[in-house]
Amino acid sequence: MTLTEWLAYIERQHPKSIDMGLERVRDVAGRLGLTRPARHVITVGGTNGKGSTVAFIEAIADAAGWRVGAYTSPHLLVYNERVRVDGHDADDARLVAAFEAIEAARGDTSLTYFEYGTLAALWLFEHADLDLAILEVGLGGRLDATNIVDSDVAVITTVDLDHQDYLGGDRETIGFEKAGIARGWKPLVLGDDDPPSSVLRHAYAIGASALRIGCDFFIGAAPGEAQQDSPAAGQWRWREVGYQLDLPLPKLAAPAQLRNAAVAIAALRALDQPLDDTAIVRGVAAADVAGRLQRFERDGIEVVVDVGHNPQAARELAAWLQASSAPGRTHAVYAALSDKDVAGVVAALAPAVDQWHLAGLAEQAPRGADVDAFAERLAGTPAAAGTRHADVASALDEVLRQAGQGDRVLVFGSFHTAAAALVRLC
Structure with missing residues (x-):
């Protein structure tokens, strides 16, 4: 089948378009022999800003010379946008090969459209010898198909009201669902100034190391220093205790994009891998994603x-x-x-x-x-x-x-x- 035919086929394979849970997708991943999509993994969840944060992480890691894969959803124009390796969308042939492998492995286990796509991305990444895989959560986090992977760093960009039918009717309940991507004794980067207490409680309960914007890393100069984070200045400053870096304004225009870029930098630094300042500067300037202003x-x-x-x-x-x-x-x-x-x-x-x-x-x-x-x-x-x-x-x-x-x-x-x-x- 062509990719178009495969996409039409997988839309018909589960009675629900959304059926949250990890049992089915984890079972098929095991049959596929999937182990780990890359040497390092960052999972990005949140209500808004996920796609832009992934773009910043991807651009900085690419500028550092890393081999990078990114899985995002939904797509805007073509399905291939969802899976990228080294900055290039997956071609039809590779996606078809991934769907064929999944179909051969799944037996009588039904999968949703998103679960097929997640497994396809993981299968392609595992065959691509990646330094870093970036996985964007589709919905929530705790029961999202991407959560079968134990990430090295988890990111929650923001928590606000959306998808209440699936995630709950208030920030605390939604925050708990999103916090499910965190792992014990691993960094959890938070882009909210005031994250829900449910997120912080969960991080504490499992021993995750919460890194909060405005607390552990900052946008702007330290008190008493000249401010750098304004369009008039043409640059902004990312800083944490003992380190700071002046950066160009992002190509992405919304005010929230400084926050998304800051969260991306914090996530990459939390990996504790060599990352020079030049790569961060180049990546922040280069990051772009369609449909964001x-x-x-x-x-x-x-x-x-x-x-x-x-x-x-x-x-x-x-x-x-x-x-x-x-x-x-x-x-x-x-x-x-x-x-x-x-x-x-x-x-x-x-x-x-x-x-x-x-x-x-x-x-x-x-x-x-x-x-x-x-x-x-x-x-x-x-x-x-x-x-x-x-x-x-x-x-x-x-x-x-x-x-x-x-x-x-x-x-x-x-x-x-x-x-x-x-x-x-x-």
Whole structure:
């Protein structure tokens, strides 16, 4: 079968799209003879910032001359994006070979789409002689398929409300699920200034060494020193006790990207492997990932595409929009899946948006819906009165016809939303 045929096949092999638990995937990994995907492993979990943090870790390790594999999800345009070795997406032939090996090994064990993909990545990494494998958690952590691997360093970027149907309805419960990627007597890097107490309790209970931003490592100069962490200065400073390094501003634009870069540096330093300053500088400057405040220009109109889909991400988007104000109006093209807190997203972004344009994601059923159903969920919010469009592409086309020079268009709300915009813009 071709890769396209394999992907269609594996979507049909389990009755649920999400079925959290490690028994099935661990059993098949054992039959495949998988042992360890690389000499060193970093697992990255969290509500937001996972993909960007993986990109920073990958770019710095690559600049250091390490052989690196990265597994991320979901993809934007093609499935191959999910598995990278030495900065290159896995080609169709390698992914097909991995799926064939999994199919031959699994017997009558059913696997979800994500579990197939995780095993394929681990199989490919184990055959690639890697110095470092970076695994991005798909959902939660404790019961996520990536958690069959014991990592050398675990990372939790942030903890906020998302996927409550699976992870729980508050930060403490969600934090406990995410903390499940930590391992006893291994570093756990935390990107929250105030992580849930459930995360810290779990780290203490298993003997994990928690490294906290603002406590064990820092963004910015020490008290009494000149500040370096501002766009005007053109650089920022990462520091811990006994070590500091001045760095260029990342290519990735959101305010949270300094935090993501800082967490990535802390994770790599926690590996306790040789890593020179030059590699960190080069990696921070080079790191890039699609769909994170990705900018385009169309006839004097700035178009910004972002995958942000929950209130925490929306707050970061609002901070960036307000800090980098456009001379004209700001239009938001918004399309989201049915399990998201859309009212919370709009509340966070409303002060930075002049005009709302809603789009449907009916083709993503059952989690997607048409634009009228989407608008009903937004009743009572400033976005409810926005113009309605059948899909993201038609919404973007219409907004670009209406907008004037100096206006800005933000397209956001889901990986599916960002993907549709990128297909139209690229």
